[in-house]
Amino acid sequence: MSRIQIEGLTRRFGSGNHAVNAVDGISLDVADGEFLVLLGPSGCGKSTLLRMIAGLTPPTGGRILLDGRDITAAEPRERNLAMVFQSYALYPHLTVAKNIGFPLRTRRRKDVDAKVTEVAKALGLEQLLDRRPRALSGGQRQRVALGRALVRDPGAFLLDEPLSNLDATLRTATRAELTDLHRRLRSTFVYVTHDQIEAMTMATRIAVLNGGRLEQVGTPEEVYDAPASTFVAGFIGSPAIGLLPAEVRGADGELRAVGDGVDMPLGPGHDASGREVLVGARPEHLRIGTGAVGPEWRGTVRLVENLGGEEVAHVTVGGGRVALRGPRPLGLAVGDAVRLTCDPDRIHLFCATSGRRLVRTPEPRRAAVAV
Amino acid sequence: MTLIEVTTPAHTPSDGAVVLRESRVRTVLGHVVLGGLGLLCIVPVYWLYATSLRAPEDIYSLRPFPWPLSVASYAEARDTVDLPQLLLNTFVMAALIALGQLVTGLLAGYAFAAWRFRLQNTLYLVFVATWLVPFQVTMVPNYALLNQLGTLNTITGVVIPNLCSALAVIMLRSHLRSIPHELLEAARMDGRGAWSTLWTVVVPNLWPALAALGVLLFINAWNEYFWPALVLQRTNNVLQLALHSFIGPEGTQWGPLMATAGLACLPVLLLYLILQRRIVDGFVRSGLK
Structure with a gap:
């Protein structure tokens, strides 16, 4: 459980006249246990913002606080955050069991097998533990990636368009599973998507981004019923x-x-x-x-x-x-x-x-x- | 009321027979051409072993099959040079050079592919440029350095200046760049540092490329003649230099020369046979998808 506070976060790419602010002074307070969706079109800075929270991209300005602790300059491994990537980023040379247990082995935990079995059971992956990622379907890979994040009991989950590689039917089913997972874990989720349906169905709050700036932050109902700008009105719906x-x-x-x-x-x-x-x-x-x-x-x-x-x-x-x-x-x-x-x-x-x-x-x- | 089942739209089969015939002709033609080329590559190697197995009086025979078989040439080669020691020396030299070039290439390639730093491209171009520097340019400074280090006439002297290879850096950088960056980032999120990521994520996924490059570097080092000849002037420590023992003012002793050359080829052929699949994989694929 973690509260993530973002204060004036900026990420500039390039220099001089060619400099582009991918994220431009964004301030956001993600409450403990919240499912916040960062929604916006391609290139709006949502993934860059998520990567800055993860520690994979250093910000040019601003601060990130995790439960009040300044983690702006901390390495990803010092942040206690787990991330699910768009491509799932499963280790091709490892079996499902080893993929899920990878973060635990890094931390030299002794209960690796027990934790892997527990997570695999929760995600319905028990029969697939000896398979390698290439022998899995898209949905199974997605669950393994989720399992690898879950096994660590992280403070918060960062998800970068995890459903974008799934077909429509599977996406609908996985949406419901993710919502259910969030309800059970009561953890903080920060979820990036350009899909308004994902945002509307899963989020407790939606942050709509455009051109590196926040257009509106609100519940799905607020964002849909009272869009703060023409951009939000046009993007959602x-x-x-x-x-x-x-x-x-x-x-x-x-x-x-x-x-x-x-x-x-x-x-x-x-x-x-x-x-x-x-x-x-x-x-x-x-x-x-x-x-x-x-x-x-x-x-x-x-x-x-x-x-x-x-x-x-x-x-x-x-x-x-x-x-x-x-x-x-x-x-x-x-x-x-x-x-x-x-x-x-x-x-x-x-x-x-x-x-x-x-x-x-x-x-x-x-x-x-x-x- | 009658119930009529809805039928699926009619399917008209295409004329597959003609396509199949054309494709079969093309396949046969391809096999004939490739078979001919393969034969052209194999014949010299076959002739080398055939000559080495002929009796000394049949050494100039043009019969395709050596008969009766004789190991006299191998016995003569064994009596003239210390074959086991030469094989061992050459193997150690080639293995050390290949391993050194793989390790330095891996580290440099990893740095160039996975990290962003100042003057990265310039530095990489400098690496590439070293490949273009002719051996003759570095030969004298290297020789002088080895002389100062006191490693002339030793295998160490042959190995040390060859521990880095621009080819290895270029190839491994290219393979490493094809590894999805998200995989490295996932390892970072899972708590791994750069060093640990290299050995637990990158290297296991780079095996085909490493095997292919390793064999290539090993063969290059194994076939090296000029540099060992320069460093090992007073000793015939490696097989390639020992071949020279059979070429004298009285003429060439073809039998033992072919026998020694055949033995010199053997480790490389075996290596290729064992790692054939990985080598083909390594060259065909540029990395992971």
């Missing part, structure tokens, strides 16, 4: 949220966001009038409108995708696009003119210049405030 430009206009003490094909009431207010915004709603919150009141998007159906149980309609609205998802059949065809609407509480509003979320405050005189 499939199909992606459609964001359309609009201008806030006030009339008779009421504010509206009005754009090409977009018209939606924002509630009472004055001082945000004239502000450029981006408005959007999750595809599953949009519905084909019938009434004359409420938010609306007017556009033309460009494409209808069949997902089996559901259909997704991609609709061109003004210069942008929004997606609508619902049970099959939606009753839409390509070329149909359509009016979409949704619950006003489900509308997301972002500043057009900064991309940060705008929240509507209950005070009638303060219509919009940047987060």
